[in-house]
Amino acid sequence: MTTSSKTLGDLFDSFEYEAFRLETLDDYSKSGNVDAYHAYLAGEPQPDDYNAGWVEELRSHTEKGKRVYRVHLLSRPLTDYLCFELGWGYRKNMTGGEEFFILDITDKPNPLPGVPDFWCFDSKSVAVMNYDGAGKYLGSQVLEPDRAAEFVRYRDTALAHAEPFTEWWAKYGA
Template identity: 65%
Template sequence: MTTSSKTIGEWFSDFEREAFRLETLDDYSQSGSVEAYQAFVAGKPQPADFATSDWVTTVGNATRSGRRMYRVHILNRPLTEYLRFELSWGYRRNMTAGEEFFILDTTDRENPIPDAPDFWLFDERVISAMKYDDAGKYLGSDFLDEERLATFLAYRDTAMAQAVPFPEWWAQYGV
């Protein structure tokens, strides 16, 4: 059930303070930057348009206006080929535009929020639950009712409390 008259794309421009993302999957390879991912796997350089994607523009516009965009990725080592790509190319690229990344590494511990789905949370009030197929293809998102807000705020707070900043994690475990 939707609780927003806006699309998720509109929320990326219209949020007022912060946009938080929880990532829980090991593979989003069918959801965007497919050509860049294929280049990464083949050992080729980044495509020229990868560094200037629409997402980088969106993030840059938001952060230059004083709004925060940040995310936590829950993952296990060893990293999948896709996660190696996402973290080494994608996260490092998006950081140049001001997006913040954190890693909740569950390699040596239990996942503290195993039932949490992928989602975006805008201004601590609008929840967009992301849907993917088994191959990592984005299928859309559902805006959830406000009655679920406390649960999703708890997911965010738990993830942030146990995650480490990406640069710190990458310096220890990056490939």
């Protein structure tokens, strides 16, 4: 897989109108917010400053009219981690203007088998997110621009099969 000299951070700093993320894992608990995840499991209340840095970054983009949105491909029953991510993370990030969609494949075929987690920026730049089998983030790989069309198709397929998070959460949320 050929890569670009740009980094994921470069892509976040330079996107002009949209940043899309596809999430495919049931557990990212080894990748960040580990202390918050343990607090959630212990039944502690969400801290007021939870995800504050990310929410501020989201606002810096969405207040300029840029769209930041994601689809999470999942099936029920939800893992403890997904209950945490959706209940604490998504709901908090929405305050910064991020949009969320759920592609629930419970009792349905997966329309994106084998597609990795990725970010797609302005339909022209893609960073594949790499994780180990336990959900630990191993880094990202920015692809050459000629790969973007493939990932735009993945994005469009995900969105065509997904529903808004708030509607899905009202039916199935923890």
